[in-house]
Amino acid sequence: MIYSMTAFARKQLKGDWGTAVWEIRSVNQRYLETYFRLPEQFRGLETKLKDTFRKRLERGKVECSLRFDANSTSSTCLNMNQELATQLIHNAQWVTEQMGTGQINPVDILKWPGVMQAPEQDIDAVSAELMAGFESTLNDFIDSRAAEGANLGVFIEQRLTNISEQAAKVRDFMPAVHAWQKARILKKFEDAKVDLDGTRVEQELVLLAQKSDVAEELDRLDSHVSEARNVLKKGGAIGRRLDFMMQEFNREANTLGSKAINTDITAAAVECKVLIEQMREQVQNIE
Known part of the structure; x- marks a missing residue:
């Protein structure tokens, strides 16, 4: 089978964690060169992606990008760091007593970094789903190269x-x-x-x-x-x-x-x- 070095593939993924979109495109090049645009939390996938490309492609300038949007509904259940909030309230009361004026605004306490926390996503589980999506996108990409x-x-x-x-x-x-x-x-x-x-x-x-x-x-x-x-x-x-x-x-x-x-x-x-x-x-x- 003959493969063109000019091709494009795109695939959207959905999960409890949110949505993601893989895009792979390539043009002719004397050797195989790969370039990646990945969200910071998934930079660790780059080595696996490079190895996969090397195993399945011979030549071409390949650009691979991932757009990731976390599901906002998954972070509606917020957790409060009560210990930190208590410390902030005590400190704010002391400052208020020293100044003799003012009062504590509860919203300001809640806005303080670290007081309200969203549940952390399981990055490993999400990464596994993203890699499965990448393999599917790569198959479409190679099929596109074969058709051309x-x-x-x-x-x-x-x-x-x-x-x-x-x-x-x-x-x-x-x-x-x-x-x-x-x-x-x-x-x-x-x-x-x-x-x-x-x-x-x-x-x-x-x-x-x-x-x-x-x-x-x-x-x-x-x-x-x-x-x-x-x-x-x-x-x-x-x-x-x-x-x-x-x-x-x-x-x-x-x-x-x-x-x-x-x-x-x-x-x-x-x-x-x-x-x-x-x-x-x-x-x-x-x-």
């Missing part, structure tokens, strides 16, 4: 077929090209009023044939097409290999263009280069 990778595979396969068609066209052109070359040499001898020497004509034709012979380039293009298809079938982390193959494709297309001696072959070489460039751009997104 399948589209890239179809795109590349179409271009490979087109390159094979262009190579076949050039092969079909070659007999006519050789006949044209021979007629052109004979015409030059006739125009120069030179006695036709069969050996000389053959030598000229051999030299021209060597300069314009593109059979080797066409064979290599066909070989590269076959190898690229094998790589696509193999699947996995094939992006780097395909990127290298695009360089080989381009080298043969350039040589084919440099040997072109008529407009048909030139057009075929240009079309091949266009197809190769289209593949090269998309290969950058393959894992």
